[in-house]
Amino acid sequence: MKDEQDEPELDEEVEDDQPLCGKCGYSLTGLPRRGNCPECGHPFDQMTGRGLKRAMTPEERGDRVLRLARIIGLVVFAMLAMVCGGLLSMIAVTPRKPLILAGVVASLCLVGAVADYVMGRMNRD
Numbered sequence: 001m002k003d004e005q006d007e008p009e010l011d012e013e014v015e016d017d018q019p020l021c022g023k024c025g026y027s028l029t030g031l032p033r034r035g036n037c038p039e040c041g042h043p044f045d046q047m048t049g050r051g052l053k054r055a056m057t058p059e060e061r062g063d064r065v066l067r068l069a070r071i072i073g074l075v076v077f078a079m080l081a082m083v084c085g086g087l088l089s090m091i092a093v094t095p096r097k098p099l100i101l102a103g104v105v106a107s108l109c110l111v112g113a114v115a116d117y118v119m120g121r122m123n124r125d
């Protein structure tokens, strides 16, 4: 039976995950988690990531998912704020206040979402 989740880019991912010496870029795959680079002697610690060239860790990958969730959350929240502001403006004595407040909140959320997105893009390269 063929598994549908046969990921063709798996090889690529594995290569991304390779721990590399932070100094000379030598692949530290298969070496103890802690020690010195056999190529240049640079000390490394795979547990903490110290002395390593940064490859993407599972945590960072999780960060990406979290970031996406945060961006979506911010956009949804911005829309909710606008809806609430609109509703409140119908019952408020001064209809402008909730609208302005909602606009400010929504703008901040959207700016945050865009900033988050841009930061994520920059970190990736």
Ligand SMILES: [Zn+2]
Residues within 6 Å of the ligand: 021, 022, 023, 024, 025, 026, 037, 038, 039, 040, 041, 042
């Ligand atoms: Zn090295």
